[in-house]
Amino acid sequence: MSNAKVEKLNNELEHRYASNVSKYTRKVSNMERVFLWHSNCNVSMAARIKGNVSEERLSSALNMVRQMHPLIGAKIMFDGDYNAWFSTENVPQHKIKVVNRVSDTQWFGELQKEVQSPFDLEIGPLVKFILVHSQESSDLVVICNHSICDGMALVYLVRDLLNCYINPEKEIKTLFPPYSNEFLPDKGGFSLSSVFTRLIMYQVNRKWKKHPYYFTHEDYVALQTAYWEKNQYGAVLLELDSEEAKTLSKQCTKNGVTVGSAVTTAFIAAYEDVLGPLTKSQKQISVPFDLRRHATTPIGDVFCFCIGSTRFSYTYEPKKPFWKNVAVLHKEIHERVKKLDSSGLKAPNLHPTLMDAFSCFVPLKKVVPNAYEKTENLRQFSQDTKNIAFEVAGKSEHLNPGIIPSNLGRLNIPENYGDLQIDRMVFLPAISDIVPLILGGISIGGKMVFSMTYPEPKGRNMRIADEMIQIRNRALKYLGFLDKASESAIM
Template sequence: MQNECAKNSAGIPGCVRQVTNLERAFLFTPGCNVSIVARIAGNVSEHELLRAMDTVRRIHPLVGAKIVFDEQHNAWFSNDNVPALPLRVTKMTSNTQWFEEIQYEQRVPFELEKGPLIRFILLHSPEISDLIVMCNHSICDGMALANLVRDILIYYADPERRITVLNPPDIMKLIPKKSGFSLSTILTQLFVYNANRKWKKSPHYFFQADYAAITRAYWEKMKCGAVLIELDTQESQIFLDKCRKEGVTVGSAVTAACIAAHNDILGPFTENFKLVSVPFDLRRYATTSVGDVFCLCVGAPRFSYTYDVKKTFWENAAVLHQEVHKRVEKLDSTGLEIPGFEPSFIDAFASFGPIFKAIPEAYSQTDNLSRFAQDRKNVAFSFTHNNKNMTPGTIPSNLGKLNLQTTYGNLQLDRMVFLPAISEIVPLILGGIGAGGRIVFSLTFAEPIQNNSSSREQDMIRIRNRALEYIGFPEKVSERAIE
């Protein structure tokens, strides 16, 4: 890893590795933060927690990373002169306070070129606390955050435990390359070449000030929301047994239930929204063993799926289950490949182009944004328009039942909640996790603060309630988003 950096990084101090095109697509995008909340029983010591955080930072290089841009505007992860991991401690006053903290943290841009790209909040009480971790999606996925919390608790309880550094790989190297040439490969290469050629005629380069401007402007108009499907330990076991009997995973069953509920409440998906994009953990499936690395390490096959009202719910869940696992087993990388585009072009069409119409006022706040906004014939804007037509309707990110112990010294892990990236465009985004014997799924979304039409939160509550009926828990229907 270090030799590769020395060869290619033009002498960037503290180099970890280059930011990949996939990671670049998430780097500047408002709402593309991922969060996890761990409810911990016992009196958490701030001092011991900080010590454990410092230890896991040494194990996982990207936890303590920043972004460095070289002369060609390639981005690199670097550990050089990055401040200590931030931990904000406040008194825990309610069981739903954690989500208010996440809503606040979404509005605060990360200091990309200063680092780190992760923040920690401890809502503390002597009996029970919530540890919240929010991270820029470019350096992690949901499983990375879950493993990070596990490692923090392990080293909290056992400070003398031996550490091993886990360097983050370029995940595209974990997926077998497609052999031979095909017409589609040749056409893709020509398409990328032509797009890059047009971009180079009028390129734009974005930095921290541009990212901060669009992030603040976006969250002045939008609010993030979440609705939970939460089963207690007994309910979780009943549901798990039922899924096993039907030959499906918990994730497939809940996803099918939410799609069916969306059909009932808002109508069936049409056109590109029929697409389901399913992130899966490459740590488990890659042909090369990488351990529990902390980085963005997911596959993301996408396929068309329509809920068939002529079949039973469990028959529909089985069809979805088969489609997902057929693609996971062959390491389908369709949703990961951002082939050969200029990195600065990715910034433009993935992050700065898509939200221009939503927050045009932000594009006068820096010179870079002003020049980009005035260049409306730029190829990035046409790409932005075309990408909207490829947006999937459902993105279920299920981490599954985690192989975690429940006791760490004088602390016990009660449950976890996982919140994936948030979008105002994708109709259904699910984040599932099983920890402490509990199954919890979140439905995350963004909606305008000044919304004169129907509330998306109310729609999501109705979808959640209908989904609970499909999976066999009608008694859990509630008018509250989070209990």
């Protein structure tokens, strides 16, 4: 990637949006807005750091990183038409929550508690930090609203935090975040289907504007509270040490596939072994890919939502050998990513408030119906079932994938920062009440960690957690690590 091209792009963005990071503003795209209001759409990263992390130095480093990446210190502002804008003006400083570390799994309990507390979107910031601290080893947990970041953004945030931690005099250059769709190929051209789609969107927007709803922080808190009264955040980890990771990598190389394809296939096969075949509509896979790596225009290590996603049908064939199934999935993924096929990440050209309604406030009515009696706005909306938002949501249900594997792969960042060392990292994607299988993968220092995240309904004696552990253990068997089976979800 050419440094000169990245610098040129960043200068253009700086001119377009702001000349002063303290007053940075940018409109929220429809794709970013899909994730803005969701109770369960936070993404997280946990980094285990060997060495004694200073809370004071980490706080100073965080102040520096806010200058480097504007969205870390952003809030949401709404204009007269209820368009949403990211803004860094008058956003409070971050407060790092620090707790004494007493176990290797404590970090996950802290994360489970913190995700239940809603972000105040119009005050900000939209990122939370927890340091589970001991003098020998600490776990740094970052929880972020998905509208402003993806998995690689969290990786760069951890890296830049530690770089600023050991270089407090470091000169800061602001990286202004672009829209992700600026770096997807422009299909362009005239077609009857595109004209037809625009006409439909025009009619849908026209109907919405006759009966719109404008959702508020009060509505958001009502949904968030009801959701986490009913559920808790669940995750099961599949971990391989450096030797085990080498063994798997060699096996994948032998079969001409990647580790990500192999692990994804193993989890699909394991899921169907434990819980039965996915339904026909669920046999769709949506594979996110990092536009920083794959876009034709260099972007740089920006902190923002910057992913494409390809979507296609995939069926695991149990009568065929496991590695044959992996090869089929691997070929499909890599051909589509090479073409920057973004079919799995297309936000329709709907009015932004209609995006709020059909992407969040309609689906959650099925999950937490009691929340819709908490505010007058939600009550009126839930009763207005003939509203176009409910029709759009219903017609879009068939597009929901059954599988989303977000594999960040082997990280190209340093492990050592002065007297600190990243021992491992865990990437935890958003959970979903619609998508049965969500995976997050990451590798650093030779160690691989894959997470499977899900909502765990409270009061069911952890039945779903037991099923998820069975799926993880079965996936280990497919990958050749049967002896690593465990009854623990987090290790």
